[in-house]
Amino acid sequence: MPDNPFAHVSQSPTNPQSRADAPRQFDVAALYQGPATNLETAQATNIALDEKLRQAYFWIVNYAVISPHYDIEYNDAPPQTFTFGDTKAQLNLPSAQSYSSFVLLPLLNFAVRGRCLLIGGPGRGKTTSAVLMGILAGYSLNEVREAMQHGQPQMTISDLLGNPLPADLVNAQSMQEIRISWRKWLSMRVRIIDEYNRIPTRTQSALLTVMADNYAEILDHVFKCPDGAWYLTANDDAGGGTYQVIEALRDRIDVVVKALSFNMRFMDDLLLRVEKRLKPEELVPPQIIFNAQESEQLYREILQIKMPREILRRVEFFASQFEFLEPAAEQFEYRTKDTARLASVDTHTLTSGESGKDRIKDIGAQTKNGLSVRTLFTLLTFSKAMAYFRGAQIVELEDLRQMLPFVLHDKLQPDLDHAFFDAPGNAMYRTDRVSWIRKLFDLACAEYDRLDLDKQDPLAELEAEFARGLDGLTENETRKRLVKIERLLGEWSKGRKLYGNLFDDILKLKYLHQRYTNYSRWVRYSK
Numbered sequence: 001m002p003d004n005p006f007a008h009v010s011q012s013p014t015n016p017q018s019r020a021d022a023p024r025q026f027d028v029a030a031l032y033q034g035p036a037t038n039l040e041t042a043q044a045t046n047i048a049l050d051e052k053l054r055q056a057y058f059w060i061v062n063y064a065v066i067s068p069h070y071d072i073e074y075n076d077a078p079p080q081t082f083t084f085g086d087t088k089a090q091l092n093l094p095s096a097q098s099y100s101s102f103v104l105l106p107l108l109n110f111a112v113r114g115r116c117l118l119i120g121g122p123g124r125g126k127t128t129s130a131v132l133m134g135i136l137a138g139y140s141l142n143e144v145r146e147a148m149q150h151g152q153p154q155m156t157i158s159d160l161l162g163n164p165l166p167a168d169l170v171n172a173q174s175m176q177e178i179r180i181s182w183r184k185w186l187s188m189r190v191r192i193i194d195e196y197n198r199i200p201t202r203t204q205s206a207l208l209t210v211m212a213d214n215y216a217e218i219l220d221h222v223f224k225c226p227d228g229a230w231y232l233t234a235n236d237d238a239g240g241g242t243y244q245v246i247e248a249l250r251d252r253i254d255v256v257v258k259a260l261s262f263n264m265r266f267m268d269d270l271l272l273r274v275e276k277r278l279k280p281e282e283l284v285p286p287q288i289i290f291n292a293q294e295s296e297q298l299y300r301e302i303l304q305i306k307m308p309r310e311i312l313r314r315v316e317f318f319a320s321q322f323e324f325l326e327p328a329a330e331q332f333e334y335r336t337k338d339t340a341r342l343a344s345v346d347t348h349t350l351t352s353g354e355s356g357k358d359r360i361k362d363i364g365a366q367t368k369n370g371l372s373v374r375t376l377f378t379l380l381t382f383s384k385a386m387a388y389f390r391g392a393q394i395v396e397l398e399d400l401r402q403m404l405p406f407v408l409h410d411k412l413q414p415d416l417d418h419a420f421f422d423a424p425g426n427a428m429y430r431t432d433r434v435s436w437i438r439k440l441f442d443l444a445c446a447e448y449d450r451l452d453l454d455k456q457d458p459l460a461e462l463e464a465e466f467a468r469g470l471d472g473l474t475e476n477e478t479r480k481r482l483v484k485i486e487r488l489l490g491e492w493s494k495g496r497k498l499y500g501n502l503f504d505d506i507l508k509l510k511y512l513h514q515r516y517t518n519y520s521r522w523v524r525y526s527k
Contacts, residue, residue, distance in 0.1 A: 049290075139188065
């Protein structure tokens with residue numbers, strides 16, 4: 001047994017795209033292999049950044065964090081499925097390379113400079129995972145540990161951000177003369193807040209400014225922070241901790257990742273670490289560390305991944321289901337759940353008078369809120385990151401489906417009184433937020449396919465016409481387009497039940513109608 005079994009870095013390519021003789025699946029058993037060969041070391045010094053990212057993932061999942069939970073499943077052929085227990089629990093054996101969310105999501109968060117919340121009971125590796133991300137960014141273990149902010153009830157804004165120099169406080173004639181000793185962690189590309197739900201509310205507000213706007217402020221002095229990845233930890237996500245987390249701070253979190261329980265069949269690996277006094281965070285191979293330039297290039301390459309229109313259209317259809325609340329207002333635009341929330345009115349009070357609509361079919365009725373623009377931005381970014389990590393040039397539907405639950409985990413609030421959760425076999429969705437969100441997406445995709453919207457989307461033609469621009473459009477052609485919009489609205493108004501996707505389509509038509517109306521007036525005026 002080598003003294004440092006952690007030195008091994010997976011050979012490239014880690015995810016062959018075209019060869020039939022794919023390498024064996026990586027697992028924790030690889031811990032007992034020998035150190036990297038000279039050839040492997042040479043390969044690691046000159047590889048593509050997506051390959052380096054995968055090597056970092058496999059090193060962490062095979063050696064650093066014992067996480068045998070491959071819950072992000074991909075298939076290139078039908079998976080083998082086995083059923084267990086009275087509840088008919090299904091176990092799938094993925095037929096393509098699949099991943100552990102607890103390792104992969106923090107790594108993707110590092111790549112896109114997002115804000116990741118790691119939740120789970122004490123001692124499950126949340127802090128270790130965050131520390132590893134700091135080391136991957138090129139910081140020493142001591143630098144990462146010293147810069148980590150530990151939430152506690154007495155934490156002040158000065159504890160978090162920095163202090164004015166005492167001599168300046170005595171001698172300064174103006175606020176501008178007071179120098180601030182800023183905390184070192186503000187300038188780092190990886191920032192870790194341990195147990196963030198133990199931070200006092202006032203200090204949380206200061207943390208919100210740094211997370212949201214990348215700057216810290218004390219006594220009218222401002223410190224601009226570089227772009228970087230955030231990692232926050234908490235023992236639960238249901239309001240636990242010393243202080244309730246303010247809503248705005250929770251809203252800034254991009255992805256939520258759960259630290260799953262330890263599998264006792266891997267006790268041998270714990271014993272090895274005890275006997276050899278091995279700590280993964282002290283043994284990260286230099287081949288998988290990203291310098292500042294590589295991190296910047298990594299982010300640029302992720303953003304260049306293409307999002308096909310047919311995939312984006314399904315995102316639109318899915319996301320449009322949730323905000324609409326028909327009884328919330330008289331004016332069409334204000335018929336939303338946010339209108340009810342701002343008025344402090346329970347949505348059940350408003351929906352009790354609805355009749356005729358299939359509330360089981362309406363997946364939007366299962367939630368208390370809709371999705372913000374910030375959430376959709378995050379979803380698109382992490383879907384691109386997932387595709388990039390897999391070595392793809394475009395986002396596939398499964399990339400989007402796998403990222404949804406982690407991005408929307410704290411963003412979609414379930415209405416647990418909805419009949420869906422009382423249906424046979426659905427009670428588990430009350431506690432399993434990840435599976436519930438994925439189920440919502442699957443139901444939305446099934447409805448999208450039933451409506452055959454890829455081929456029969458009447459709004460698509462009107463959008464394409466508008467996208468070609470208004471320059472040179474005659475008044476007569478403008479009028480024809482206005483008539484098309486009015487005719488389509490007339491057809492939709494004949495007896496169709498109003499669901500969220502139709503609500504968004506109708507408002508898009510009103511928008512197009514107004515643009516053409518304004519243009520028509522301009523054409524007449526300019527004659």
